[in-house]
Amino acid sequence: MAPGDSEVDVLIVGAGPAGLMAATWMARCGIKTRIIDKRGTKIFSGQADGLQCRTLEIFDSFGFADRVWKESNHMLEICLWNPDSEGRIRRSDRIPDTIPFISRFQQVVLHQGRIERFFLDSMKKHSDIRVERGVMPQSMTFDENKAEDPAAYPIEVTLQHLTEAEMNPDQSTSTNGAAKSDGLFRSNMAADDTEELLQRAANHGLVGSRETVKAKYLIGCDGAHSWVRRQLGQGFELEGEQTDYIWGVLDIIPITDFPDIRMRCAIHSASSGSVMVIPRENKLVRLYIQMTTTEKGGDKLDRSNITPKLILESAQRTMKPYKLDYEYCDWWTAYQIGQRVGKSFSKSTRIFLAGDAVHTHSPKAGQGMNVSMQDTYNLGWKIAGVINGTLDRKVLGTYESERKMIAEQLIEFDHKFSRLFSGRPAKDVADEAGISMSEFKEAFVKGNLFASGVAVDYDASLIVAKDGGPKEQSDGTGVLNGDKRGRGAGNKELATNIKIGQRFPSYQVLNQADARPWPFQQFLKSDGRFRIIVFAGNIVSPSQKSLVHQLAKSLEPLTKRYTPSSKPIDSRIEILTLHSSKRHDVEIFDFPELLRPWTEGEGWDYWKIFVDDESYHEGDGRAYEGYGVDKEKGCLVAARPDGYVGWVGGLEDVGDLERWFGGFMKVQE
Numbered sequence: 001m002a003p004g005d006s007e008v009d010v011l012i013v014g015a016g017p018a019g020l021m022a023a024t025w026m027a028r029c030g031i032k033t034r035i036i037d038k039r040g041t042k043i044f045s046g047q048a049d050g051l052q053c054r055t056l057e058i059f060d061s062f063g064f065a066d067r068v069w070k071e072s073n074h075m076l077e078i079c080l081w082n083p084d085s086e087g088r089i090r091r092s093d094r095i096p097d098t099i100p101f102i103s104r105f106q107q108v109v110l111h112q113g114r115i116e117r118f119f120l121d122s123m124k125k126h127s128d129i130r131v132e133r134g135v136m137p138q139s140m141t142f143d144e145n146k147a148e149d150p151a152a153y154p155i156e157v158t159l160q161h162l163t164e165a166e167m168n169p170d171q172s173t174s175t176n177g178a179a180k181s182d183g184l185f186r187s188n189m190a191a192d193d194t195e196e197l198l199q200r201a202a203n204h205g206l207v208g209s210r211e212t213v214k215a216k217y218l219i220g221c222d223g224a225h226s227w228v229r230r231q232l233g234q235g236f237e238l239e240g241e242q243t244d245y246i247w248g249v250l251d252i253i254p255i256t257d258f259p260d261i262r263m264r265c266a267i268h269s270a271s272s273g274s275v276m277v278i279p280r281e282n283k284l285v286r287l288y289i290q291m292t293t294t295e296k297g298g299d300k301l302d303r304s305n306i307t308p309k310l311i312l313e314s315a316q317r318t319m320k321p322y323k324l325d326y327e328y329c330d331w332w333t334a335y336q337i338g339q340r341v342g343k344s345f346s347k348s349t350r351i352f353l354a355g356d357a358v359h360t361h362s363p364k365a366g367q368g369m370n371v372s373m374q375d376t377y378n379l380g381w382k383i384a385g386v387i388n389g390t391l392d393r394k395v396l397g398t399y400e401s402e403r404k405m406i407a408e409q410l411i412e413f414d415h416k417f418s419r420l421f422s423g424r425p426a427k428d429v430a431d432e433a434g435i436s437m438s439e440f441k442e443a444f445v446k447g448n449l450f451a452s453g454v455a456v457d458y459d460a461s462l463i464v465a466k467d468g469g470p471k472e473q474s475d476g477t478g479v480l481n482g483d484k485r486g487r488g489a490g491n492k493e494l495a496t497n498i499k500i501g502q503r504f505p506s507y508q509v510l511n512q513a514d515a516r517p518w519p520f521q522q523f524l525k526s527d528g529r530f531r532i533i534v535f536a537g538n539i540v541s542p543s544q545k546s547l548v549h550q551l552a553k554s555l556e557p558l559t560k561r562y563t564p565s566s567k568p569i570d571s572r573i574e575i576l577t578l579h580s581s582k583r584h585d586v587e588i589f590d591f592p593e594l595l596r597p598w599t600e601g602e603g604w605d606y607w608k609i610f611v612d613d614e615s616y617h618e619g620d621g622r623a624y625e626g627y628g629v630d631k632e633k634g635c636l637v638a639a640r641p642d643g644y645v646g647w648v649g650g651l652e653d654v655g656d657l658e659r660w661f662g663g664f665m666k667v668q669e
Contacts (some may be wrong), residue, residue, distance in 0.1 A: 007153055008034050009387050011215040011542035013228050015039075015131040017112065018372040020119035022199050024062060025380025027127035029528040031387050034128065034213065036159065038136035040167035049077075049111050049286065054453025054503065055370045058377055061526040061643060064118045064649035065105070072108035073281045079260045080441060083270035090322065093441060095448075097264055102454050104506055107281050111251075111331075112369065119483055133565030135159050138210065140218075140231045147348040150386075150393065153214035154350060161209045217383050218351045221376065226357035232347050238360065240340030240411065244260035246291045248311030248334045252326035254285045258319060261285055266444065272317040284330055289315040291334070306334045315469075339411045345404055349396035359407040361414040370411055370453055375403050381528055381641040390528075390562070390572055395463060395664050401483070402458045414449055417443055456644075458501040462664050463640060463649040466492075466500050474532075494635035495535070495648050496628030504533070504639050508621025509578055510613055512588050513606035516603035517615040520578065520623060523607075524643045527576045530665075532657070534595065535624070536579040537634030539586055544632065545650050554654040562661065564668045569597050572668070573661075576608055580624050580631040583611045 010026055012019045015037035026033040051059075052066060059065040082092045098106040122656035123129050138160040144154035220228025229236050254261055258277075262285075273290035280286050291306075291314050308329055316324050342358035355372030355616045379399045384573050385391035420440045460466035473622040493502055506521030524531060534556065536548050555575065563572045580584065588596050588609050596604050612631075614620040624631045638647040638657060647660045 005212045005214060006343070007214045008032050009215070010034075010217045010383060011128065011155070011157060011213055012219045012221060013037070013137055014221035014355075014357070015116075015117070015133070016221060016223070016355070016372070017115060017369050018357075018376045019219070020116055020123070020131075021373045022219050022221065022354070022376035022380045023129055023131075024119055024122055025384055025526070025528075027129050027378070028062070028526060029381070029384035029388065030127070031384050033127075033129050033443050034132060036132045036135040036137070038162065038167060040134050040162075040164065042194050048505060049109045049280065051108050051110060052370045052451060052453045053098060054104045054456065055373060056105035056108070057103060057454075057503070057506075057521065057643070058374070058526070059118070060105075061524060062122055063525075064122055067118055068108065068110055068115070069105070069385065071114060071281060072110035073279055075107040075109060075279075077263050078266045078444070079263045080444070081260070081265055081267040083268065088269040089269060089290050089319070093259065095441075095445060095446060097448075098452060099448050102449070102452055104521070107452070109278055109286075110432070110641065111280070114507065115369075119315065124242045134162040134164070136162065137227055137231075140228075142347065142351060144348055147350050148393065153216055155215040155218045157213050157215065157218065158212050159213060161211075183385075200436055212472065216350070216387065219379065219383075220283050220351070220353045220357045220378065221372075222354050222357055224356045224360050226353065228351065229342065229353055229357050231355075232344075232351065234250055236342055236344050236347070236353070238340035238342050238358070240360075241338065246334060246336055248289045248291055248314065248332070250287045250289065250308060250311055250315070250326075250332050251280065251330040252287070253283050253328045253330075254287075254324060254326055256319075256324045258322040258324065266440075267318060268440075269318040269320075272320070273314060275315050275318045287311075289313050289318070299480060301436060308332045315480050334430045339415050341404070341411055342409045345400040349393065349399075352399065354379060354403075361411055374406075374453065374456070377526075381526070382597065384528055385641070388528075389666055391669070392664050392666055394567065398458075398461045398463055401461060405459065406456060409450070413447055417447055424561065429564070454503060455498065455504075456502065456618070458644060460501075463646050464501045464644075465660050470486070491635075493635060494629065494633075494650055498627050498629075498637055498645055498648060500645050500648055502645060503643050504624070504637070504645050507612075507623035507626040508615070508618065509610040509623050510583060510615055510621075511607065512579075512583060512586065512609040512611050515583065515616065517618045517621070518610070520610065521643070523576055523610075524639060526643075528641050529570070529572060530641060530646075530661075531639045532573060532575045533637040533639060534575060534577040534651070535627070535629045535634035536591075537630065537651075538576050538632045539590060540581040544634070545590065548595075549592050551651050551654065552594040558658050558661065561667055562665045568599065569594070570605075570608075572665075574608075576610070578610045578612060578623065580612050580634070583613045586611065 009032040012022050012033065012035040013353055015035050019035055023035045025035060051072065056065050056068060059068055078095050078097050080093040081089045084090050120131065136159070137157050141156045141157045143154040146154035218228065220226050222228055250374060261277060262279045263277070264279065267275040267277065276288040278286040281447045289311050291311070311332060311334070339361045340359065342353055345358050346352045354375035361368065382391065382395050386393050386396060415459070420443050458464050498504065504521060504524055506519045508517050509520045510517050532552065537544050539545050539548060559569055563569060575595055577591060588606065591609055596608055598604055612621065612623040629635055634651060634656060636649050636651055636653065637645060638660065640646050647657060649656050
């Protein structure tokens with residue numbers, strides 16, 4: 001390397017939620033990583049705030065969901081307000097905000113700055129990775145000839161370090177209420193300032209303000225104006241459309257006589273637009289307000305014309321006859337609705353785009369931050385596994401096939417939902433230009449399952465053992481040697497409520513050793529390990545006990561094959577056991593040693609064997625029933641490091657499980 005050059009396994013551009021999720025994976029997996037952001041500070045107020053069920057499950061797998069749960073405002077009910085026959089808005093319906101029983105979490109809201117803080121604290125606890133602020137990429141080269149060389153650093157990026165003034169852009173201040181900050185400089189109504197910042201930094205000519213970094217992988221999490229995407233050029237454009245709908249956002253402590261101000265509300269007025277009410281933490285309420293001014297011809301509105309006063313007046317017109325005002329405004333912004341998806345999500349599976357860099361949509365469905373973080377949650381463990389020698393590089397092809405499908409589903413949902421929300425209510429059945437309020441409610445209810453994130457269902461691939469030929473597997477990696485069963489097809493009928501391609505659901509189980517109840521999903525930690533969940537069935541039965549011991553003899557060589565000899569037996573593939581006998585009839589020593597591994601200095605592992613039985617204080621989780629598994633025979637389930645189910649089979653199907661692992665894992669020395 002030339003003097004001043006450095007090498008890194010992963011370079012992450014952008015330290016918003018998507019970038020921090022990627023960096024958190026790298027921190028947990030011990031990957032040499034740098035994460036840069038052109039802004040001088042993290043978010044302190046405003047921006048994204050909605051957190052869906054699946055996102056909270058992911059946070060829990062990293063160990064900080066409890067902090068979010070404690071600080072956030074919990075969303076339990078949605079109230080729908082529509083105009084009556086006289087044009088006056090009235091509450092027309094109430095529905096649960098989160099579909100009951102789909103997760104152990106419900107939707108909550110907490111501003112993006114706190115969420116970023118939790119990520120930063122987690123990274124600090126597990127690694128020396130720190131966000132480098134006031135740093136932005138200036139140029140990039142990529143040697144495609146080295147893309148398949150695992151030891152190569154085919155990406156070279158020149159970084160520009162910014163001055164204090166350059167990294168902290170001016171924000172307008174409110175003349176109506178004490179607005180702490182506005183978000184216009186980050187919204188899609190503001191022009192991209194990347195080139196201007198680079199030019200200003202170049203003009204300063206600061207000594208030592210540039211450096212060159214060579215990287216194995218690059219992840220662009222740098223927003224809708226993505227610099228990384230622009231460097232990739234043709235074939236990586238966002239495709240879709242912008243609408244004429246302009247929305248303003250206020251985070252205020254409201255002074256109002258509107259009765260549902262502490263409920264999530266969707267309000268349609270007869271002729272003055274729409275408002276969504278989102279109750280927040282610390283007495284705040286977020287209002288998404290459809291502006292009466294719409295933009296035509298594709299030119300951006302002059303941002304100086306948009307003020308909190310203008311946004312508030314639009315809300316007041318919609319919510320008449322109820323009064324609405326404020327003295328304290330924490331944050332505000334405005335944005336234009338647009339739904340677009342990138343043509344490609346990766347270049348040679350070395351350079352990746354995630355979050356707003358590769359898909360954009362409206363924020364009212366609470367999906368932007370959630371889907372963006374789940375992009376890099378899907379990608380992070382795959383890159384880490386390839387770098388540490390656990391996974392074959394072809395696994396990286398599944399990022400685009402899995403996440404582009406989700407982005408396209410999101411755009412389809414958001415396209416319908418945002419138009420139903422922004423449209424004028426129909427006056428009667430003959431009013432074809434208006435929006436049907438019954439159709440809006442139906443879309444809202446159906447959208448809740450999609451919005452929760454728990455319905456994500458990945459297609460057949462190398463790491464998802466569903467039926468399907470190569471044409472259905474858009475990553476092209478799912479079939480080995482032309483044989484559909486070559487990847488270990490499994491038997492999904494053995495666990496009817498554990499869906500291959502979906503996240504492993506959660507039911508209460510008891511620890512066999514100490515009787516403490518736990519949500520089983522809580523043991524699927526995001527630490528880079530695959531998991532084999534052994535549903536051992538009725539272990540009291542002599543034949544079932546014998547089968548479980550035989551299973552352990554078959555699994556031991558499988559786990560050793562993919563585990564470095566210097567590492568513990570469960571460091572790459574962890575085995576968790578759940579049996580269905582009565583806890584008092586069983587001891588952990590009834591199970592083979594592989595299922596309760598021994599560690600010098602610590603003895604047996606008492607946190608790997610669980611039972612589906614009634615607890616002393618928290619009832620019976622009925623886990624086998626919930627999972628749809630036979631309580632006598634049990635089954636095997638393999639879960640990926642991100643908690644999604646990759647394979648299901650019987651206790652005697654270890655050979656099939658071996659074929660599945662053999663399709664993407666690398667044998668260790």
